[in-house]
Amino acid sequence: MALETPPPRGPFADAAAQAGMLVVFSVRTARAGARALLGRRLSWRECLEQSWFLASVSTLPAVLMTIPLGVLVAVNIGSLAGQLGAESYAGAVVAFVVVGQAAPLVCALMISGVGGSAICADLGSRKLREETEAMEVMGLSTMERLVVPRVLAAILVTVLLNGVVMAIGISATLFVHVLLGGSSGGFLATLTTYSDPGGFLMAEIKAGTFAVLAAVVSAFKGLTAKGGPSGLGDAVNEAVVMAFVLVFVANTVLTELHPLLLPPKGEF
Amino acid sequence: MADLLVRAARRRTRGLFDLLVAWGVQVTFYFRAIASVPFAPARYRKHVARLVAEISFGSASLLAGGGTIGVIFAMSFVASTQVGLEGYRGLDLIGLTPMSGLMSAMVNTRELAPLVASIALAAKVGTGFTAQLGAMRISDEIDALESMAVRSLPFLVSTRMAAAFISVVPLYLVGLFASYIATRVAVVNLQGQSGGTYDFYFQLLLAPSDVGLSLVKAVVFAMLVTLVHCFYGYYATGGPEGVGRAAGRALRTSIVAITFVDMLLTLLFWGLSPSLPALGVQ
Numbered sequence: 001m002a003l004e005t006p007p008p009r010g011p012f013a014d015a016a017a018q019a020g021m022l023v024v025f026s027v028r029t030a031r032a033g034a035r036a037l038l039g040r041r042l043s044w045r046e047c048l049e050q051s052w053f054l055a056s057v058s059t060l061p062a063v064l065m066t067i068p069l070g071v072l073v074a075v076n077i078g079s080l081a082g083q084l085g086a087e088s089y090a091g092a093v094v095a096f097v098v099v100g101q102a103a104p105l106v107c108a109l110m111i112s113g114v115g116g117s118a119i120c121a122d123l124g125s126r127k128l129r130e131e132t133e134a135m136e137v138m139g140l141s142t143m144e145r146l147v148v149p150r151v152l153a154a155i156l157v158t159v160l161l162n163g164v165v166m167a168i169g170i171s172a173t174l175f176v177h178v179l180l181g182g183s184s185g186g187f188l189a190t191l192t193t194y195s196d197p198g199g200f201l202m203a204e205i206k207a208g209t210f211a212v213l214a215a216v217v218s219a220f221k222g223l224t225a226k227g228g229p230s231g232l233g234d235a236v237n238e239a240v241v242m243a244f245v246l247v248f249v250a251n252t253v254l255t256e257l258h259p260l261l262l263p264p265k266g267e268f
Numbered sequence: 269m270a271d272l273l274v275r276a277a278r279r280r281t282r283g284l285f286d287l288l289v290a291w292g293v294q295v296t297f298y299f300r301a302i303a304s305v306p307f308a309p310a311r312y313r314k315h316v317a318r319l320v321a322e323i324s325f326g327s328a329s330l331l332a333g334g335g336t337i338g339v340i341f342a343m344s345f346v347a348s349t350q351v352g353l354e355g356y357r358g359l360d361l362i363g364l365t366p367m368s369g370l371m372s373a374m375v376n377t378r379e380l381a382p383l384v385a386s387i388a389l390a391a392k393v394g395t396g397f398t399a400q401l402g403a404m405r406i407s408d409e410i411d412a413l414e415s416m417a418v419r420s421l422p423f424l425v426s427t428r429m430a431a432a433f434i435s436v437v438p439l440y441l442v443g444l445f446a447s448y449i450a451t452r453v454a455v456v457n458l459q460g461q462s463g464g465t466y467d468f469y470f471q472l473l474l475a476p477s478d479v480g481l482s483l484v485k486a487v488v489f490a491m492l493v494t495l496v497h498c499f500y501g502y503y504a505t506g507g508p509e510g511v512g513r514a515a516g517r518a519l520r521t522s523i524v525a526i527t528f529v530d531m532l533l534t535l536l537f538w539g540l541s542p543s544l545p546a547l548g549v550q
Contacts, residue, residue, distance in 0.1 A: 064528075069329075228407075229508040232399075256353075
């Protein structure tokens with residue numbers, strides 16, 4: 001049942017093998033998730049514990065990262081808008097940038113960097129200690145017991161974190177905007193005019209997608225780790241890099257699909 | 269009750285004390301690593317050369333992005349596509365879409381390219397450093413170095429700083445190049461603006477000094493990433509899993525540090541209201 005990495009046969013063959021295994025792994029995760037949910041044997045305790053863990057490691061850094069980003073957005077957009085004579089539109093642009101891009105990406109970096117490395121290290125060390133094989137021997141599915149709860153926890157935490165990050169990001173931009181002599185009324189007016197529930201929903205869909213990608217990739221990398229501590233270190237490294245790249249690509253694809261999925265409010 | 273309170277207070281101060289100690293250890297480590305930068309690269313020249321190759325191309329397994337250059341190119345390209353799309357939308361509000369070139373010249377150069385390139389660097393190179401040093405630490409190789417009278421900190425960390433310093437310039441320029449191309453593709457090919465208009469405003473507003481300052485940013489971030497990730501790897505504990513956890517903690521610290529330093533540098537370089545001299549409005 002366990003996936004084994006084939007022996008190396010040159011970079012292209014390896015990449016193809018890895019990609020294929022990742023697809024197989026994703027399908028298995030989906031099947032195991034469906035089985036666990038329909039068969040009512042999802043380990044809720046594991047889900048809760050993982051959610052708590054992911055939330056505890058990623059909330060503070062996400063907040064700390066959002067504040068300077070908010071300041072940067074406000075300073076740059078405010079000055080640009082001022083020079084073009086469009087100060088009152090600062091709020092609208094902030095709505096686009098923070099809600100549409102910055103918040104989901106901050107969450108993505110946190111869940112794939114911090115959460116993903118933790119998931120990969122945890123599962124990888126279980127693999128190296130042969131705990132996963134022991135579980136399989138005892139008839140417990142590693143996919144159902146270990147992978148599915150982590151994926152669900154990642155989705156829950158990222159979607160909730162996204163809301164926190166948006167609130168803090170918008171507050172920080174508003175604060176700086178007012179500090180630099182902008183009008184809060186104009187900012188909030190354009191913010192509410194040009195932001196719509198669809199945009200918020202899209203951001204949450206993005207966050208959920210990123211969480212699935214990050215959790216599946218890092219679980220896959222962890223469960224196929226081998227070669228002692230340095231092997232696990234490399235696995236974590238590759239998991240983080242793969243998750244980052246995939247998340248950035250997914251972000252562009254989802255942004256492009258946004259008008260098709262959820263038509264924006266009116267014509268700007 | 270009072271006893272409990274005293275104990276809680278003591279616990280809290282102990283926590284604070286531990287935190288201060290941890291910070292002290294970290295800061296000392298950074299100072300020692302930086303202090304050895306002048307002599308370590310000269311002494312371990314071969315080692316540095318090998319590290320430069322490793323950083324620039326990495327163990328290029330294609331799925332992990334085909335080496336560092338590939339990762340930085342891909343992430344910068346994708347992120348700057350967003351600048352094109354979102355910037356166009358924003359300018360569309362006020363009917364100024366011809367100014368899209370301005371977005372690229374300003375946002376990519378000053379903020380996005382350095383940030384994205386350094387985050388990619390942290391993910392690819394930094395995590396690799398943590399993994400290497402952490403694996404060395406828990407298999408007692410660092411102690412072995414010390415017992416052979418090789419000073420491990422200069423040999424492992426200062427050489428990595430020198431190598432990162434050398435490699436970051438070409439790597440970052442690749443990322444910046446990817447950013448400019450991606451934004452242009454997004455505005456001209458996806459949104460259908462005329463290429464000439466875009467290029468005119470882009471070239472009008474791209475200041476050489478901005479490119480220089482963004483390179484300074486990238487180099488500062490690269491040093492930051494190297495130091496933070498090496499620290500967490502150098503002091504990794506707790507077996508293989510500890511190495512993985514150290515990688516996560518290092519990434520967390522370095523990403524937050526990068527954004528904070530980015531804010532400070534932006535305010536330092538361009539002040540509270542960044543202006544574009546070429547626009548002629550002050």
